Amino acid sequence: MLAGMNDTESSNTTSHQVVLPFYGYASLAYLAATLLLVFSSNAFTGHYFHPHILAITHIMALGWGTMMILGASYQLVPVLIERKLYSSGMAFASFLLAGSGIPLLCFGFYVFDMGRPAQWGGWLILFSIVVYLLNLAISMAKSKEENVHAFFVFTAALWLLATVVVGLLLVYNFTYPLLSKSSLDYLPVHAHLGIAGWFLLLIIGVGSRLIPMFLISKYTNPRLLWWVYGLINGGLLAFIGLFLYSTNRALLLLPILAIAAALVSFVLFCYRSYQQRVRKKIEGPMQISLLSVLMLFLPLAFLAGILLLVVFGPVDSTALVTAYGFVILFGWITAIILGMTFKTLPFIVWNKVYHLLAGKHKTPNPKDLFSERVFGWMSIAYLVGFVLFCIGILAQNQVVLHAAAVLLLASSLLYNWNVIRLLLHKPALV
């Protein structure tokens, strides 16, 4: 596999051989997660610390979200830093390590055995992130360009490393008492390192570059993005400090406000990019991606609700916490991936299949390589399934949960159908 990459090593862009396995893996992970959702939808009426919920959460966060983002970032980092990725071999090694570690860890959660499979899985994921971080660091060190987007991506990768280290500590803490409290007590820190540090920072860093680029917008505002960067990182550090060392839970509202201010600023950035765009028509994948930006406020509203219940309790906030996690993983992160897959994957495949034929023959457009109709049905199944599942969690209704899970499974089947169609695409000259 690696030897075959030599023909494209001279190119400025990362080889499709490195990027495509991440897309394929992530698509299957989404399918696996929605399949488990159908069989385990009843678990969502109980406490969120349930083996099946933990397994689904990690399949979504690691197999779906992280694998897709790692793959896409290998393709996009050269665009952001204006420098070739340092090593395709390291990128592929990170795929193999994470790709073998994630099923082990998730299986450990599913059967709730925090012994060897989960521990080995955790270590493999950790090695993968270290390789990813080193590859990014060397690529960026060689870059002459210093821009805010690159800072977002690199800092996000550091938070990802912290998330995985804390996660591994929590796995070991089940068997060996390494920490002063139970693993459940540290769950909010582990989760928010991943949510705000990794996903939020990375998606905003990359999105703030790609959204104006795809809209052909005249708008740029690095100063505003630096504020967003400071607010998210400052908010996250404050959250960790307050969570671990303060007994006054009301103070946690401060980091939430900082993150809320960052989100408002980012939405403002996207809105101005949209207003000042040269390209008027917004395609389906871009519409879903822009919708995901607005979906950022949903988890924030849930988080504020949870905090209010904790401070002014004693009201049970379990369903709200479960819904909070769900709207992040199945809402915001899934929506942006569903949209951005069809803004990136068709171009990677088109480049693979047609780059030597372009100019010689009339070739199809990248957007013709997947079915827009299937994409439309996928979007409907996803949006209805997502809203119903949220209602099901909050109303604790098993029938609604099951019906919603089936719709989400349908969305993942349609998504996979389009992804497989793209991955198996053969030259078709017009």
Added chain:
Amino acid sequence: MNVITNNQLKATIALAALQNVEDPEIGLNIVDLGLVYQLDFDGDTGKVYCTMTLTTRFCPMGESITHAAQEALKTCFGEEEIIVELSFDPPWNHEMISEAGREFLNEK
């Protein structure tokens, strides 16, 4: 944006050929997108030089676009050597899009 050239007649032929080359993401041809900066024709050495840019440095579609430009120029100047060079000075910006290109983007 005006294309710099040392031979207006040949440049008109070359630009007509280059109008068949599209940026696959935007769907607009590279001439109206303002990616073509300069076309020079060296009759003594039999070389055609095309200086162009990309909407962003390290554009993932860059290689395909420059390759397609080379192939398009070969269709009219098959006897000559085609040299396509990339330049980011000045970097591309939306002001370089032609009126026809803007109309296309307003509709598409």
